[in-house]
Amino acid sequence: MIQAKIVGAGGYGGVGITELLLKHPHVNIATLVSLSDTGRRMSDVFPHLRGFCDQTILSPEDPAANQAHDLVIFSTPDRVGMQTAAAEIEKGAKIIDYSGDFRFNTPERYTHYANFLGKNPTHDAPELLSATQYGLPELHTLTTDQQLVGNPGCFAVSCILALAPAVQAGIVDLTSIICDCKTGISGAGKKPSPGFHYPNRYDNMNAYRLSGHQHMVEIEQELGLLCDQELQITFTAQAVPVCRGIMSVCYANLNQTRLDELLEIYRTFYPSNGFIRVQDANQPASIADVRGTNYCNLTVDIDQRTQRLRIVSHIDNLMKGQAGNALQVLNHLYGFDPDTALNQPGQYP
Incomplete structure (x- = not known):
């Protein structure tokens, strides 16, 4: 069973991947992390998860949150993942990052991106950009050897x-x-x-x-x-x-x-x-x-x-534009069928 950590669990992207992983036969949500919701149960933040995910959300500084995990999903703003990705990889984790931190193959492209947002244009982990893969499985082959994936923007x-x-x-x-x-x-x-x-x-x-x-x-x-x-x-x-x-x-x-x-x-x-x-x-x-x-x-x-x-x-x-695509990426990274926990019709009406 893959032991997963979701960082930024209290946002829409965090709850979206939580909902999907609850249905995944090969993944266990081991740890939920959020700065804004530390100490609360996930089902208190999102009442529709009552009885499905009642875990307590941990602080990023909590020792339990910093133990080794097989998979870390960063549902966080820019510049969070780049600060800690290297340490997670060192502990053996695969990483899927929702932000723009690892979508680009050069520091110059990241700078161009950050300038549009008026943010710090300097990437703090440029050495990782050559190892990252843009996470759109329809265009890029994602294998079990890949450790770092930048989930695309919606x-x-x-x-x-x-x-x-x-x-x-x-x-x-x-x-x-x-x-x-x-x-x-x-x-x-x-x-x-x-x-x-x-x-x-x-x-x-x-x-x-x-x-x-x-x-x-x-x-x-x-x-x-x-x-x-x-x-x-x-x-x-x-x-x-x-x-x-x-x-x-x-x-x-x-x-x-x-x-x-x-x-x-x-x-x-x-x-x-x-x-x-x-x-x-x-x-x-x-x-x-x-x-x-x-x-x-x-x-x-x-x-x-x-x-x-x-x-x-x-x-x-929030699905193909975020959490659903991230789960599709996860399935490729671990060699599962791409539609595992994703094969469902739209909500109607």
């Missing part, structure tokens, strides 16, 4: 999955890529803020971080690897008054490619038994179809008037 998952087949196939103008993304308010996390106060958010929507969103950096990194060149995208994030879900509409000028050829490219890239479901524009699609699941639904289309690629990507930001 917008990045949605956009990369939407564009990867077309970029790799060389059928789009790389200078013309536009990602128009809408997210539910849970993407802002559990901590209250004025912008996500109910009276300000209800019946309202807005674009934000127009000067540059941090997820652009990893989108450009991953798409660039597929075409073996640097590229830049236009990216717009918008907050909409729903709880969970992301809808990204991605556009690019298309070379002379028919719709049937485009669908074949996408269906070949994403096997039908995976978590990516490819459909044409005749099938209805919405974020409700993927709510509570690890699926990404891709509607593949061509604007026949302008000959532009148009891909509509739907994910649950």
